[in-house]
Amino acid sequence: MDRIECACDDCKSCCENTPGWFAPGEAEEAAALKGLTLQEFFARFLTMDYWCNSADGDIYTLRPAHLGEEPGQIADWNPLLARGTCVFLTEDRLCSIHAAKPLECAATLGCGSERNMREDIARLWDTDAGKAESSALKHTCGNEKREPDLLDLLTIAGFRIR
Numbered sequence: 001m002d003r004i005e006c007a008c009d010d011c012k013s014c015c016e017n018t019p020g021w022f023a024p025g026e027a028e029e030a031a032a033l034k035g036l037t038l039q040e041f042f043a044r045f046l047t048m049d050y051w052c053n054s055a056d057g058d059i060y061t062l063r064p065a066h067l068g069e070e071p072g073q074i075a076d077w078n079p080l081l082a083r084g085t086c087v088f089l090t091e092d093r094l095c096s097i098h099a100a101k102p103l104e105c106a107a108t109l110g111c112g113s114e115r116n117m118r119e120d121i122a123r124l125w126d127t128d129a130g131k132a133e134s135s136a137l138k139h140t141c142g143n144e145k146r147e148p149d150l151l152d153l154l155t156i157a158g159f160r161i162r
Contacts, residue, residue: 012093019064019086020104021049021121024130027062030100042137043072045087050075051122059122060134063102064088074141 014020022030031041042048042062047069051059065071066084075082088096095101103124104117124130 012089014105014108015086015089015093015095017083017085019066019084019088020102020106020108021118022046022062023103023121023124024127024133026100026103027133030097030102033097033100039137039140042140045071046137047071048074048134048138048141051118051125059126059130060138061122061125062134062137072141074138 027041027046028038031038034041034045036044045065046062047065049061049063051061060074063075064086067087069075069084071087086095088101090096095105104121108117125134
């Protein structure tokens with residue numbers, strides 16, 4: 001896929017709402033840019049996300065953590081928490097890992113795309129190499145994937161629980 005260079009407000013708004021997913025092997029490049037090992041980079045800056053539409057179970061992926069989100073964890077399933085500003089977005093609204101930014105960020109434009117690449121990137125992680133990389137990092141997570149319970153679903157639906 002071609003990597004796209006753009007810094008318009010629409011593209012930057014993607015960084016402020018839904019940080020893109022890395023393809024397998026890309027996080028190592030970003031870690032090297034910061035002078036860190038992949039494990040250190042994951043613990044300080046990344047979140048493990050997942051794609052639930054696999055016949056073989058969940059496919060785990062990597063993405064930048066949101067500001068205020070605990071890095072080095074498995075993302076919360078809660079759709080209310082699915083949006084947030086990328087930890088690599090600077091105060092000037094520029095990407096601090098631009099040279100090694102995630103594939104989803106590099107190949108899509110907020111100004112010209114529907115950012116409909118998640119399934120394609122999940123399929124890249126659903127390979128032996130992708131599974132090995134995500135499995136190695138998953139073991140370092142301080143949490144497990146949590147399924148929603150009834151109280152969670154009612155809260156998201158707007159019900160107030162006393």
